[in-house]
Amino acid sequence: MTMREFLQLFATPEFYAMILQLATPLVFAALAALVSNKAGVLNIGIEGAMVSAALAAALFSTLTGSAMLGVLAGVFAGILMGLFFAFCTVRLRTNHILVGIATNILAAGLSVFVVYAITGNKSDYPGIAMTPWNVPLLKDIPLIGEVFFTEVNPLVYLAIVAVFAVRFLFRRTVLGVRILAVGKNEAAAASVGISTDRVKTIALLIAGGLAGFGGAYLSLGYMSSFNTGMVAGRGFIGIAAEAIGAGNPVATALFAVLFGAVNAFSLAAQTFPSFTIPYELLNTLPYLTTTAGLVIYSVIRYRKLHPRLAKKEIKQ
Amino acid sequence: MKRLSAFVSRLCSWFKSQFTSRHLLTALIEGGRTLIAILIAYLVAFAVIGFVSDDPEMAIRWFVFGPLSSPTEFGEVLKNATPLLFAGIAACLIIKGGNFNMFTEGAFYAGGLIAALAAIYFDLSGILAIIIPLACGTLAAMLIGYIPAKLKAKYEVNEFVSSIMFNFIVMWIGVWLISNVVIDVTSGDNATAPIPDASRLRILFENTNVTTGLLIALGVAVVAYLYMFRTRFGFRLRMTGDNKAFARSVGIDVGRAGVSSQILGIGVAGLGGGVEILANYHRFNWKTLPGFGFDGFMVAIIAKNRPLLVPFAALFIGYLRSGADLMAFNTDVAQEVVQIIQGLILILVASEAFFSSAWFRGVIAKRMFRRKQLAPVGGVDDHA
Numbered sequence: 001m002t003m004r005e006f007l008q009l010f011a012t013p014e015f016y017a018m019i020l021q022l023a024t025p026l027v028f029a030a031l032a033a034l035v036s037n038k039a040g041v042l043n044i045g046i047e048g049a050m051v052s053a054a055l056a057a058a059l060f061s062t063l064t065g066s067a068m069l070g071v072l073a074g075v076f077a078g079i080l081m082g083l084f085f086a087f088c089t090v091r092l093r094t095n096h097i098l099v100g101i102a103t104n105i106l107a108a109g110l111s112v113f114v115v116y117a118i119t120g121n122k123s124d125y126p127g128i129a130m131t132p133w134n135v136p137l138l139k140d141i142p143l144i145g146e147v148f149f150t151e152v153n154p155l156v157y158l159a160i161v162a163v164f165a166v167r168f169l170f171r172r173t174v175l176g177v178r179i180l181a182v183g184k185n186e187a188a189a190a191s192v193g194i195s196t197d198r199v200k201t202i203a204l205l206i207a208g209g210l211a212g213f214g215g216a217y218l219s220l221g222y223m224s225s226f227n228t229g230m231v232a233g234r235g236f237i238g239i240a241a242e243a244i245g246a247g248n249p250v251a252t253a254l255f256a257v258l259f260g261a262v263n264a265f266s267l268a269a270q271t272f273p274s275f276t277i278p279y280e281l282l283n284t285l286p287y288l289t290t291t292a293g294l295v296i297y298s299v300i301r302y303r304k305l306h307p308r309l310a311k312k313e314i315k316q
Numbered sequence: 317m318k319r320l321s322a323f324v325s326r327l328c329s330w331f332k333s334q335f336t337s338r339h340l341l342t343a344l345i346e347g348g349r350t351l352i353a354i355l356i357a358y359l360v361a362f363a364v365i366g367f368v369s370d371d372p373e374m375a376i377r378w379f380v381f382g383p384l385s386s387p388t389e390f391g392e393v394l395k396n397a398t399p400l401l402f403a404g405i406a407a408c409l410i411i412k413g414g415n416f417n418m419f420t421e422g423a424f425y426a427g428g429l430i431a432a433l434a435a436i437y438f439d440l441s442g443i444l445a446i447i448i449p450l451a452c453g454t455l456a457a458m459l460i461g462y463i464p465a466k467l468k469a470k471y472e473v474n475e476f477v478s479s480i481m482f483n484f485i486v487m488w489i490g491v492w493l494i495s496n497v498v499i500d501v502t503s504g505d506n507a508t509a510p511i512p513d514a515s516r517l518r519i520l521f522e523n524t525n526v527t528t529g530l531l532i533a534l535g536v537a538v539v540a541y542l543y544m545f546r547t548r549f550g551f552r553l554r555m556t557g558d559n560k561a562f563a564r565s566v567g568i569d570v571g572r573a574g575v576s577s578q579i580l581g582i583g584v585a586g587l588g589g590g591v592e593i594l595a596n597y598h599r600f601n602w603k604t605l606p607g608f609g610f611d612g613f614m615v616a617i618i619a620k621n622r623p624l625l626v627p628f629a630a631l632f633i634g635y636l637r638s639g640a641d642l643m644a645f646n647t648d649v650a651q652e653v654v655q656i657i658q659g660l661i662l663i664l665v666a667s668e669a670f671f672s673s674a675w676f677r678g679v680i681a682k683r684m685f686r687r688k689q690l691a692p693v694g695g696v697d698d699h700a
Contacts, residue, residue, distance in 0.1 A: 044476065092667035097416045097476065101613055102662040109655020116650035117368040229604070233484055240477045280492030287484040294481075298473040 005272055013146035015268055020147065020156050021222055022267075023260025025050070027159045028214030029238025030256040031166050032207040034249060037242060038170065039203035040183035041089060044100025046211045047235030048107030049081035053215025055111045058127030058226035059118075067130040071155070071216040078212020079205050081107065086204040090197045112228050122228065129224035130154060153221040155213060162210060163253040169206075170249070179203045211235065233287070240290045244297040255293065262289045346620065353664035354632075357657040364656060365649050375647040382642035383635050389642070391524025395596065397627075397634030399424070401533040402588025403612025404619060404626040405540045406581040411613070411621055412544060413577025414557035415468065416476045419461045420585035421609025422483035425602060426460055427453035427586030428593035429490050432508050432600035433498060435515035445514040450532075450590040457586025458579050460486060465578035469571035475578070487605050494600060507601035517595040529591040534627060536584055541623040543580075553577045585609065614662045633658065 009015055029046050036043035056077035061070025081103060088099040115125045135149035170176040181189040182199045190196050214234070219226040237259050245252030266282040365379070366372040383393045406420045431453030440448055464482055468475035495506035503509075517527035544550035555563040556573040564570050588608065593600055615633055619625035636658070640651035 042476075088663050088667065092663065094663055094667035098613070098617060098666040099663055101610055102659040102666075105610060105614070105655050105662070106659030109652040109659065113364070113368075113650050113652040113656065116652070122650065122652075233480060236477055236480045240474075240481070243474055243477065278492055278496055280488050280495065284485045284488040287481040287488075291478050291481040291485070294478055295467060295471070295473055298467070298471040302471045 009265075009268055009272070013143055015264060016147040017150075017152075018264040018268060019257065019261045020152065021260075022263045023257040024153070024156050024159045025214040025217050025222065025234050026238050026241060026256035026260050026263075027163065027253045028210050028217065029235045030241040030245065030252045031162055031238075031249065032210040032214070032235075033239040033242035034245070034247065034252050035166060035169075035179070035203050035210065036207040038183045038247065039179045039200050040186065041200065041204065042096050042100070042239075043085065043204065043207055044097055044236075044239065045081060045085045045103030045107075046207065046238060047231055047233070048100075048103040048105075049078045049085075049208050049211035050215035050218065050231045050235050051104075051107040051111050052081055053078040053212035054219040054230060055114060055125065055215075055226045057216035058125050058219040059114075061128040061220055062126060065128065067128045067220050070127060070220050071130065071213070074216025074219070075209050075212035078208040078210070078215060080208070081211070082205045082208020083201075085208065086201040089204070090200050108228075111226070115226070115228065124228070125226040127219050127223075127225050130220050133157075153217065155217040155221050158213065159217075159253075162213070163249050167249040175199070175202065214238075237286065237290050240294050244293050246297070246301075258293070259286055259290055262286050350618065350665055353661050356664060357660035360660055361653050361657045364653060369647060369649050371647060375643050375649045378643040378646050379639040379649075379653075382646075383638040387521070388523050389638065391521060391526045392638040392641070393631065393634045394530055395525045395527075395634075396637040397630040398527075398529050398533050398595070399588050399592045399606075399608050400611055400615050400630040400633050401530075401537060401627055402584055402591065403608040404615030404630050405533075405537055405612075405623055406585040406588065406609075407612040407616035408619070408621050408623050408626060409540060409544070409553075409577050409581035409584065411616055412557045413553050413574050413581075414560060415465075415574055415578055416613075417461070417464060417468075417479045417578045417581065418476060418609055418613075419464055419479040419482050419578075419582055420612050421605050421607070422479070422486040423457035423461055423582045423585035424589035424592070424606050424608045425483075425490055426486050427457040427589030428597075428602065428606075429453075429493065429589075429600055430456040430586075431590030432511055432593050432597070435511050435594065436498075436509050439512055439514075441514050445512070446517065446594065449515055449594065450587055453590030453593075454583045454586040457589065458583040461582030461586075462575070462579055465575045465582075468578075469575045483605055483609070491603055494603075500599070503599055503601075505599075505601055506603065507599040510598050511594065511600075515594055517591065525596065527591075527595040529595040532591055533588070533630075536587065537623050537627055540580075540584070544623060549573075549576065585612065611658070614658055617662055617666045 029050065032046045032049070033043060036046075053074040057070040057074030059070075060073030061067050064070070085099055085103055088094045088102075089096055112122050116122050119125060130153055132151040132153050133149075134151060139145040139149040141149070168176075170180060178189070178194050178199045179202075181192075181194060182196045182203075186196050189199070215231065218230055218234075223230065238256060241255040241259060242252050244255045263286040266279075266285040269277070269282055270279045361379075362372075362376055365375050369375045383389050403420055403424070406423070410417050410420070431449040434449035434452040435445065438448060439445075460482065461479075464473070464475050464478045467473040467478060491506070494508055498508050499506060500509040517529050520526045520528060520530065542550075544554060552563070552568045552573045553576065555566075555568055556570045557577070560570050563573070585608070589606075592606070592608075611633065615626060615629045618632070619629035636654050637651075640654040643649050643653075644651040
């Protein structure tokens with residue numbers, strides 16, 4: 001790939017539209033991770049929630065003939081997975097990570113099982129794609145109109161709304177503050193009369209719903225079918241984005257978009273015939289950047305923490 | 317002679333200490349809980365099978381009794397249990413060290429690929445043809461696994477997320493290797509050249525697919541037990557996992573203990589990958605992650621993180637798998653029903669409140685409070 005083609009890639013509106021498409025599920029996953037993390041739960045089950053939501057969305061869209069109902073079913077499936085996660089961690093007091101692993105195993109197995117029971121094949125199930133929106137007038141703006149207002153899935157807008165809704169939740173609502181309190185110090189929160197179990201459950205349900213939107217988007221927006229393995233670690237990338245975003249919804253979403261951009265680049269670069277890097281290696285890019293981002297963030301945090309620790313030790 | 321008698325008396329006292337009434341009672345309760353968890357998972361699975369199958373009775377019969385129907389079928393159980401045993405031991409080491417490093421998954425892939433490549437390109441003979449590839453696979457996995465482990469110890473990089481990213485990276489690099497670099501075009505597939513016969517593990521019992529890999533796995537389980545419970549390194553490892561702050565304050569290098577536990581676990585997983593490939597594959601052709609890493613955590617949890625119980629847990633999951641394979645082959649139910657069972661067992665066994673004494677106390681307390689129409693202070697469920 002020559003330099004010129006490389007630059008051409010960045011000049012096309014299609015590339016930016018692709019970033020939007022690929023970033024949307026990551027933003028939902030990252031927000032889900034954020035809400036559960038604020039409640040003090042490392043929710044690894046997001047991946048599994050997305051898988052089951054993607055399947056439920058595809059299933060119900062073909063069953064009812066309506067993509068919107070499919071999305072609702074997906075969100076419902078996500079919330080159900082959230083409920084399951086909450087039941088296991090809050091009621092049964094199982095280790096979060098183990099519940100997460102179990103949820104993911106369950107969702108992966110159950111989705112293949114259901115698809116096979118219905119269709120007799122194990123790989124995919126067709127869904128009805130959502131109709132993309134064309135915003136009148138705004139779509140005529142050059143470049144911006146083409147990227148943001150032409151043939152854009154409504155869930156993309158919803159992802160943007162969700163970022164600020166989550167921000168609003170933690171800044172302006174009682175529930176948000178309670179979630180923060182439970183996450184910071186459960187015993188202290190309980191001592192002032194907050195029902196910690198209930199707050200945690202609600203947070204996990206919200207996270208499940210957000211993951212559900214992400215999953216539904218994958219099977220009804222990004223593609224128009226459910227494929228096994230279509231989530232492909234997006235839930236985990238979302239968790240990483242949340243870790244780097246340090247609990248700030250906007251920063252978290254921006255990092256999710258960054259990972260989406262890398263993903264878009266790795267896909268777009270594959271379409272250039274003169275580009276010699278094989279697609280298998282390009283596929284490692286999103287994971288490599290995620291790891292790199294996580295490491296850089298952790299090193300910065302470590303450096304920030306440690307001078308203070310050293311000073312404290314000297315004082316003592 | 318004196319030594320022998322001393323040894324015997326030590327052995328006796330060890331057994332005594334293991335089976336004092338308190339130990340025995342705990343073991344019985346724990347075992348009972350596990351059995352109940354398995355029973356519930358089975359009931360759910362039967363319900364699911366009954367829901368989707370046209371002939372549920374047949375499906376359940378294949379699922380439950382199929383693996384025990386002949387020595388060949390039981391051989392499949394042992395064959396399926398072998399990689400799970402490696403993965404379970406790997407997870408034991410990692411969990412006991414207090415980490416959740418998921419790179420065991422990638423280690424299986426890397427270990428298998430490197431072992432296959434070493435077997436093909438070194439082309440050794442005799443016992444070396446098996447030892448060298450397995451060692452190469454193990455070392456390669458350990459080398460890659462060192463990165464997330466060290467990053468966790470030094471900069472507190474979340475090892476769970478980073479190791480999962482590493483899994484995907486290793487998998488895609490591996491897929492690239494077998495479809496571009498070491499591809500054998502005569503195979504008609506994206507796969508390596510055939511693994512030489514000298515490097516393939518020998519069959520243990522006739523008419524089965526059980527190989528010497530099973531013996532290696534059992535050996536690893538015993539060594540892991542000795543390491544974890546009979547050496548000071550193992551003691552440090554367990555201390556760090558149980559209570560990091562305490563371990564640090566008594567002078568244990570917790571960073572090193574954490575890294576070594578993860579590295580060893582990943583090494584075991586890498587060895588497992590090598591054994592799996594040399595035992596059951598003619599060429600290396602994995603295009604996705606094998607899934608043994610995650611299964612390993614489940615096996616370890618069922619075995620309560622005790623290396624000597626891991627073989628039994630692995631045998632059980634192997635039995636589930638072969639039953640499901642037979643059921644999928646002979647009836648209309650997909651073998652993924654196993655994953656439903658596995659997920660449920662994992663959650664129920666790992667839960668602190670499921671049928672625990674605290675749970676019983678909670679239930680009883682709730683009953684009493686309800687009768688007296690009094691709200692408990694702070695909630696009865698707060699026994700954590």
